Amino acid sequence: MALEDKKPPTRLEVAGVVAFYMFAALVMVFVNKAVLNSAPDLPFSLLFIQVLLAVVLLRIAAVFHPQRFRTEPFTFEEARIIFPVNAVGIGGLVFNTFCLRDVDATFFQIARGLLLPITIFVSAIMTRKAPRRNVNLAAAIVSIGFMIGVSPSSNFNSRNPFQSVANTGLIYGISSSFLTAIHAVMGKTQVSRKVPIVQLAYNNNLLCSCLLLPFVFMNGELSKLRDLMMNAENGEFRVFFTGALVTGVFGLFLSLAGLLSIKVTSPVTHMFSGAARSVLQTGLGVLIFGDIVTMHRLASVGIITAGTLYFTWIQNSRSNANATILPIHTPKEERFSDARISEKLGR
Template sequence: MISLNSNTLKVAGVVTFYMSAALVMVFVNKAVLDKAPELPLLFLFNQLLIAVVLLRVAAASSKHVEIPRYDLSVAKKLVPVVTVNIVGLVFNTLCLRGVEASFFQIARGMQLPLTIFISSLNTRSTPSPRTVGAAIIVTLGFFLGVAPSSSIPITASPSILSLFYGLLSSLFIAIHAVLIKSSLPHCNNSTIKLAWWTNAGSAVLLLPFIVLNGELRLVYEMIQRGNHELHIFGWGSLVTGVFGFLLCVAGLLSIKVTSPVTHMFSSAARSVIQTLLGVLIFHDLLTINRGASIFVILCGTMYFTWVKSLEQQPQPRQPVDLESVGRTGRNTEPKTDLDVVWEVDSEGNEIKK
């Protein structure tokens, strides 16, 4: 009989929590956007607003959650990261509205290669050959999935515009990941404070575009008609707002309690389940090309995670040069991990400073 210790149960619980929250987010988002496709910006605004409210509630009920006070100087410094965040979220929502749930991962498959590219430009460094290899594998998987196929009817094929939205979403998410590192110091290196600024700022920036897009007028007309889709839209906004907040917490817990590699494998398992549920719930069309594309993208992503885990492993301790110590009066042994200052990146990973 297998004995499960408390740590094993904790890891299993966190991974299950993360996968469940992520799956609920994707499928409820898709269901609402299918029923109310003309209200994508208002739908996103509701999610952001609910996240802000829940952060306030968490701060009021726990001393471990601290919400920042409004500071105009800090707000100005965070304008770039907030702007890039909301633009990426808008394109992400528009992409999901236009593609099948099982195809969503393929449409946003260029996120990893673009993140590697943007990060290299920002740091002015050249990625390792293994990292480049992982990016090439994921890119091949993306093109395999979007390539025309005779087994897919024209009506079931994703539009070029939806694929373009997915590409832009991946690009802005990659830029956002780079901007977060430079933005964290403005929030005392607190991911919770940055999350509050990001959600609140994104909601403020999005509001004028909701008005310009005529979505408030459409809601008023739906109320006048007693439209059933409006009830689905309201409940969907509430559910995705709550689960969006939970997903943020679950992602941080998954990496903290497990490891980046385990987190990536749980993400891969979630993607497979998401594809199968998309076929069962929404009757998505899953061809050999699409299945192979998802498999290749997952392989490339997991290979990248494995490569990064190897690169971040501590170097073996070197023997102390006693002769050097005698000459200089100090130990010239390289620093160990205990001597290195650590900080936290956008996803909760500990990285060397």
């Protein structure tokens, strides 16, 4: 009876959720890029502030709405269960941040373009189920788009067109995709456990902050932060601190937007919004950072997006129930929604 009384979302609600999701995702990418441009030696500090701020915000929300935002301390046994998944997830997040730091904003989505094929491959190995032929075709389309994007004529840094993008930037992107794919499949165990999503988000962020803190020390970032504060008049500290706060808040917004998107939109709608976001991200990269867009880059983004849309159409046409959203752009969102892709691929 409850299901019958539940009203479907209106077009205005769907449009609002999609717009909110796109805006939060774009803010995350470009503010992170601006912060990393101003303070490239502080990647772990940036991530630590972001996840710690998410923990603080969830705790504050729990004070005002304890029933909706339950953030109970988790036990050692719970920490032991979620530690492997979080360790892999934070690794993907770190490599993603390194990739964004070292490549142009327009090339960033290309550098991480192998996420779908790698996820299909990892899922096939871990579930011991061969993907269907049309799923392999979607992976092949995306892979072709990636190869076009990393070809020599498009693989350069727009701030110096004669300087090739460091190979490390591309390696970071592929490493991020690989770890994110493993995280997506491993994360199925978290989703299968009957833990409220807010509690799961709180536990994950709290554990991630504990995992990141040692790297802040080992990378010597405390002294770099002190130097940045001592030279605050040059504006770099203000950019770093403000950007870290903004991305921390919007990271939490993005996770909520991802959950809302799962609730009120179809996978196809979500992926079409992702395609539109790719176009906007490319255009904004040119306007904000002066990135140079070649025909190879445009073709690459278009082919990768087309392959991902085709994959979504395949999965959605197979089953409209329990639809899955593939995280292809923003790692912050991945920690909340990527675990669901393994359920789709395992069918």
